[in-house]
Amino acid sequence: MALERLPGFRDFYPEPLPHTDVWSADARQFIFAQWRTVARRYGFREYDGPPLEPLELFTTKSGDEIVGQLYNFTDKGERKVSLRPEMTPTLARMVAAHERNYKKPIKWFAIPQLFRYERQQKGRLREHFQFNADLIGETDPAADAELIALLIDTLRSFGLTEQDFVIRLSSRNAWQDFYKNGKRKSESETAEYEFFQAIDKLVRTPKEESEKKLSALGFSLAEVNQFIESGKPTAELESILQNLAARGLRNFVKIDYHVIRGLAYYTGVVFEAFDAKGEFRAIAGGGRYDNLVKLISGGKVNLPALGFGMGDVVLLELLKSRGLLPKFDVHADVFVLIEDENLRADSLKLVQDLRAAGYTVEYSLTPAKSDKQFKRAQELNVGFTAKLDSDAYVRIRNMKTRAEVVAGFSDVVNHLK
């Protein structure tokens, strides 16, 4: 019996892809490279932590939704551990441990693989990769604007425009104020978080159910909807909008108080990126978590922070649907043709020299007919073929122009342009 991979996990194959069931390693590399390039332009530096962490790192900090979906288990040393469902608690732990070594604000990014265990639905994944960018040590809304600008420019770097996506900007502070001003019944500690959860689920929940839930917490659906529809930016949000306007990025953002984010640790500005047509799930999401570093360091380090995460799956779907994914053709720079087996040793030296000079070089490992070798060179979309004519001269063919030149062995690289 053939062994299969686990449900919800992905194999990444080189293009061209054999099957719609598998994923493109080339597309993944393309997306990762783009994420890194833009993050570095913004002065963000890469870090990483373990994919496996103590369970406790996630259970008390992130809220019920994520905890119910943890890919957790007990290890051979009787430790309660979990594959990471998100990167932020790891980042908070790392920053808390060594923040004195780094100038503030700390601007870091990572591309972790994240895991969750939910009841299996067809096509539902149990892992994905996520671009995480975080800015730590600055309370000013200028930091929020800088991070949102990075989010916008990351999406733009793939060719997406303001016709393709929108950042929905909101504020948990605004909802906190709304809650405090309006609270009439519940005094329980969890009531505020329950209220936030109700707002988070508003769009996906039947009206009657929301009405009932909110009413139990002392609010009416009408007043909640009225607040959302007002869409009036707080002073903090207004400052972010102006900052983004100065950069020419204002049109990518709109105030939308539907957004409140599910995670328990968010404290201030929150935001989500969506495709403009509303076809897909959120492309990215993030916000302020000013208390998390303190919580995770056991009170030792207190630093304000904010960040966002952008998954690879929705982004890939969106890029595909907009025709923005490049074609990932097989490609080599040079194919060395070996038609006379007496010249194989010298041809191997040529292969070696060209690779040493930085070229991607292919050749036939074993004796093969010359037309078969040439066909393979064509399949590999090579720029040039090179063939030893004697032990001292090489015939170089430009596969695009079909021009041929003969060069000395050590002079070949000068003709590969």
Added chain:
Amino acid sequence: MALERLPGFRDFYPEPLPHTDVWSADARQFIFAQWRTVARRYGFREYDGPPLEPLELFTTKSGDEIVGQLYNFTDKGERKVSLRPEMTPTLARMVAAHERNYKKPIKWFAIPQLFRYERQQKGRLREHFQFNADLIGETDPAADAELIALLIDTLRSFGLTEQDFVIRLSSRNAWQDFYKNGKRKSESETAEYEFFQAIDKLVRTPKEESEKKLSALGFSLAEVNQFIESGKPTAELESILQNLAARGLRNFVKIDYHVIRGLAYYTGVVFEAFDAKGEFRAIAGGGRYDNLVKLISGGKVNLPALGFGMGDVVLLELLKSRGLLPKFDVHADVFVLIEDENLRADSLKLVQDLRAAGYTVEYSLTPAKSDKQFKRAQELNVGFTAKLDSDAYVRIRNMKTRAEVVAGFSDVVNHLK
């Protein structure tokens, strides 16, 4: 109480490093980039599989040593699963599933994180990253030579020379012949693998113990040592040596029949890379596994294969000890100085434009004294500072030459060279 990471796992921080206890994310990126660059020159293409696999994928294929160290557990769906201890079984599974889509030989590489669970010793890691390169679908020793050349060139790309490392080349076939010709006692099926294990452990095992073990299998330590000391290459090994000689790589390789590799699935040529001084554990190791694809595909696909793995930990130690690790300084291209807060909005536009042009740009998120901003620019080793003098002109300072020019807003990029 502050939360710590799990024992045996690593945090990767940006340089400069805060503590010897943590690892450099910059060094990791440097090593990964080098691995990718050289693999691509050889026409190898990147793939990846899940970090978590069915336990069964590893238990029957790899031999006792690796199985005893598996980081395995039962998941919430009552599946027996394991974090991957090696990449080869995953690769064999992937190739078996879709080999028809790819021209042979298939040349693929991956950089997986691998996991093992052994009794915790101080400083002993439970995860590492490994460069895996594999060549599938070719039985000719030319394939072995191509793969070993890639291994040598990968190490050379870091600046390591034949004074620094050596490839110990051996053959399990040769040992198989030795075993078959010499077998006098045991007829048990596992005896051959036990014999291989005894050879694998010869150097690390007390003489008497090896003598006893070998004797039980019908061999004397003396005849085993005689075979090793002869060092006579088989025809297959000779062919590989000649191929490498043609490339100018002969001096990096020596025949050493001590090498036999612990994994159960190896079938032919095997090799290991060591530092020349013998200070460290193996840098890399690999060999042929011509039956594994068939075994894992349940007999459906039969393809010869070979590959090697190179870990990040020993390589990093070696590069450090030879002074071959670059300095990973903080660096930005441009620091935009904002001394007049009335010009902040226009300065943000300049930041945006320069980043859009591909530059890494830093600035002070909040108002700061000009000497503090300039100091920060120096700490960041920027190439240039840029300061708006009015809303139309920018003063650009080359931090190396100290030359200053004044340019129009849209003309700044032309002065950043």
